Amino acid sequence: MGGRTWWWGPPTTSSASRSSSGFGFAVASIGDINQDGFQDIAVGAPFEGPGKVYIYHSSAGGLLPQPRQVISGSELGLQTFGYALSGGLDVDGNSYPDLLVGSLAERVVLLRARPVINILNKTFAVTPSKVDPARCTPDSCITVTVCFSYNQSAGDPAYRENITLQYTLEADRDRHAPRVRSCCCW
Ligand SMILES: [Ca+2]
Numbered sequence: 001m002g003g004r005t006w007w008w009g010p011p012t013t014s015s016a017s018r019s020s021s022g023f024g025f026a027v028a029s030i031g032d033i034n035q036d037g038f039q040d041i042a043v044g045a046p047f048e049g050p051g052k053v054y055i056y057h058s059s060a061g062g063l064l065p066q067p068r069q070v071i072s073g074s075e076l077g078l079q080t081f082g083y084a085l086s087g088g089l090d091v092d093g094n095s096y097p098d099l100l101v102g103s104l105a106e107r108v109v110l111l112r113a114r115p116v117i118n119i120l121n122k123t124f125a126v127t128p129s130k131v132d133p134a135r136c137t138p139d140s141c142i143t144v145t146v147c148f149s150y151n152q153s154a155g156d157p158a159y160r161e162n163i164t165l166q167y168t169l170e171a172d173r174d175r176h177a178p179r180v181r182s183c184c185c186w
């Protein structure tokens with residue numbers, strides 16, 4: 001006799017801390033939003049405050065227990081946010097599936113997934129490597145070389161998008177060991 005056998009274990013996520021939130025009122029498969037090869041899901045909790053949508057990633061072992069992202073209706077000025085969910089369609093053609101979120105406020109919000117940029121390496125070199133502020137003159141200078149490498153997570157290998165990397169170099173001359181450091185965002 002043919003057919004499919006379903007099996008289950010303990011609930012993947014606990015609703016104990018979300019009493020009366022409506023957590024699980026709406027559930028949707030949203031595709032592989034982080035392009036790691038595993039399908040992801042969204043869970044609505046429309047009565048948790050203004051309503052929230054929990055995004056869960058999955059893995060070879062199943063759903064990860066902690067949400068990767070929690071989106072609140074307060075960020076969008078909505079109540080009962082997460083009352084309905086529909087996902088898996090790539091509305092804007094960027095190779096990432098997007099998510100439609102409904103509410104009882106007669107409004108639907110399209111949440112668009114964006115490519116993920118991973119900074120792989122950062123090299124940082126200062127020449128000369130040691131600087132004595134006491135000996136600096138108006139003509140003193142140092143050379144700072146910063147190099148970044150990155151990859152772009154996308155489902156379509158042909159998808160490419162130029163990025164703008166913003167970073168800050170900070171010279172900390174008042175510390176006992178004067179130094180130059182950097183930070184960045186994109
Ligand atoms: Ca995934």
Ligand SMILES: [Ca+2]
Pocket residue numbers: 089090091092093094095096097098112113
């Ligand atoms: Ca998309």
